[in-house]
Amino acid sequence: MRRAETIDLNTINPASVALPPQGERMIHDSEAKGLSLRLRATGARTWVVKEKVGGKTTSRTLGLVALIPLATARHMVAAQPLLPHNDTNVPTSAPLFSPDARIWEVMPHFLAMGETGRWKPSTVRKMRAAAHTHILPLLGLRKVRDLEPEEVARWQMDVAAKSTAVRMALSTLSGLMLYAEDHGLRDPGCNPCRGLRKKQRSKRGQLLPTATVRRLWTALDRLHDAMPNACDAVRLLLLTGARRSEILSLEWDRIIGPRAVLQDSKTGPRxxxxxxxxxxxxxxxxxxxTGRYVFPAARMDGPMRVLDHAWSMIRKKAQLGTLRVHDLRHHFASVGVSNGIDLRLVGQLLGHQDIDSTLGYAHLPTAALTKSATRISGRLDRSLRGQHSDTTTRRRTLRTAAVVSSNVAMEAAHG
Structure with a gap:
């Protein structure tokens, strides 16, 4: 076969077509204009679509061949002309869909709506990936109005069994259903994703033992000459509780005295x-x-993007087992809460928008809860003793305070 050709992709098996010895090879579909099969020497087989953005023709990856059938990929390409990307002149109030519209037809419009500025670019990329990887291959041919909660629950379990992106996939599908309500494809208030957890409430992370932190710091000192950027980045992650992306993309101009003022982060400015x-x-x-970034990239103009290889070496040197970089953020939060710092202050240090997010990091030791319960009971005792002078009342108050303290301690010990 030639390096680039046009054939009916339905006549071949995309999973068995020979890969190029180097670089990539494109096979264009004769039936769906703009759709191509891209084969790379690395083994990747993906669907690619050509589209016009701002007057220029660009290529965009739809997803892996192994996850998206050819029929679905063709449907996705056919839906693209209905609403060009970033076209803010298309009236959103116009009827875009038939009552029997399917998920593959509505999804491009929903994602295009977010691209106009409603979502951050990183969110758009994640939602598009979730749609093309988990939603369209499994639910793309379903009619939007027919999707039921039981079906969504089974789909969520299937996605969770093979991917960690289930939260983003569920959020994307839920947003699509709300979008469908706005366009009359579903009755208001009948989102089939309602009631399914998008966020697991569990004990994330851990309070690292002092010995572990010491081993980590010693390993950073020993490896510093070999990889100073990575070691300094890990040190700052441990000392600030910041997210990895926030530290790696940090710019010198954003550092003002004792703080780094970020124009944008996962939760906006912070x-x-x-x-x-x-x-x-x-x-x-x-x-x-020298330059714009605190941690510049080694071979390009921009900041460091990844820390995985360096972290693997640091983790091995410090004997940290399966500890993740993100666990340093959990440790920072746990240290703060365990030492009596208010949860809302810890949340501000972490850049959380709500207290529920902070609760996911705060693992108070039983000793700290017991101490707090004792302090509360003591204050109750002093307060009530000032109002009631008789001995019987004081004894009753002391017994009540002791029960409060005991109950709180028992709850801490059991969960």
Whole structure:
């Protein structure tokens, strides 16, 4: 076969077509204009669609061949002309769909709506990936109006069994159903995703033992000469509780005294507060690093993007087992809460928008809860003793306070 050709893709098995010895190979579909099968020497087999964005023709990946059938890929391409990307002149009030519209028909319009500025670019990418990987292959041919909660629940279980992106997939499908309600494809208030958890409430992360933190810090010192950028980034993650993306993309102009003011983050604009050790690391780097970014990329103009390989070496050197980089953020939060810092303050340090997110990180030790319960009972006792002078009332108050303290401690011990 030639390097690029046009055939009916239905006449071949995309999973068995020979891969190119190097680079990539494109096979265009003669039946669906703009659809191509892209084969790469690395083994990747993906569907690609050509589309016009801002007057320029670009290529966009639809998803893996193994996950998206050819029929679904053709449907996805056929739906693209209905609403060009970033076309803000199309009236959203116009009837776009028939009453029997299927999920593959509505999804491009829903995603295009978010691309006009409603969602952050990173959110758009994640939702598009979730749609093409988990929603369209399994539910794409279903009529929007026919999707039932039981079916969504089974789909969620299937996705959760093979992917960690189930939360994003469920959020995307839920948003699509709300979009369908707005366009008269479903009755108001009948979202089939309602009641399914998008976010697991569980004990995430851990309070690391002191010995573990010491081994980590020692390993960073020993590996610093070999990979100074990665070691300094890990130090700042541990000292600030910031997200990996926030530290790796940090710019010098954003650092103002004891804080780093981020114009954008996962939850929007926020401040990273820098303690003395963190400022010392940054001051040392400022003397050696030139350019816009605190952690510049090695071979391109921009910030560091990944830390995985370096973290694997650090973890092995410090004997950290399966500890994740994100667990450093959990540890930061747990240390704060365990030492009596108010949850809302911890949430502000972490950049959370609501207290529920902070509760996912706060694992209070039983000893801390018991101590807090004792303090509460003591204050209750002093308060009530000032109002009632008789001995019987004081004894009753003490017994009540003791029960409160005991119950709280028992609840902490059991969960």
């Amino acid at each position: 401040t990273i507060w820098l303690n003395a050790p963190a400022r010392m690391i940054l001051d040392t780097r400022r003397e050696m690093i």
